[in-house]
Amino acid sequence: MRVRSWSATGSGKGNEDLAASGDRWAVVLDGAGPPAGMDVGCEHGAAWVVARLGAHLRERLDLGLAPAEALRESIGRTVADHGPACDTAHPRAIGATAAVVRVAGADVEWLVVGDAAVVIERSSGGVAVTTDDRLARLPDPPSDEAGVRTYVARYRNRPGGFWVAGAVPEAADHALTGRLPRTEVRRVLLCTNGVTRLVERYGYAWADLVRIASTGRGPAALVDAVRGAECTDPEVRSGRRHDDATAVLVEFGD
């Protein structure tokens, strides 16, 4: 399999996304820290958590673990990396969205948790997408911080709610997963929400994303498309932030 990836920092100081790959797997992660100024009892930032998760995933996936198993163990190891002074049980503990793909024997299997996406281009030509919109589908989203606190306590990393990879290993068991024979898969695109906004906000089709990422510039061309669309978006022009944007394209076959 051939892998190309690109990750671009948004308006923030550092990139809290990460792309990684090995001989038989690829991953994207997108860190989600607490709101600015909120003390969650941890001296680490989202970029640190993403780097630890990424390093542990690399190790586990290189060993041949299945995506959910690799993610569960990687979350547990990341929790241990924090050290005794960190409150990793805080309801707003730093988390990350994750998308993972790997070759397992004659199959390709994948996993998504949080608002990342896995886009599968079938050998027959169609496109199948796995996205995790459980957060967006929850009822009565809160409008103030008091409401958010209640909401997070009730739904974040809770059965029936939504899951993030970071401090709760069980999140891996609630990830969305899929599997197809490798002969039926031509390409797989993993992307963070900085790239999926091309579909969600700017009217692109998922098949467009795979097509753009497959051109000579590879996934970097997707980030160019995002920044181009954002430049004509009145909300972004009036100060809304650019998000970190990351994509990995895995191509099979000849």
Ligand SMILES: [Zn+2]
């Ligand atoms: Zn910490």
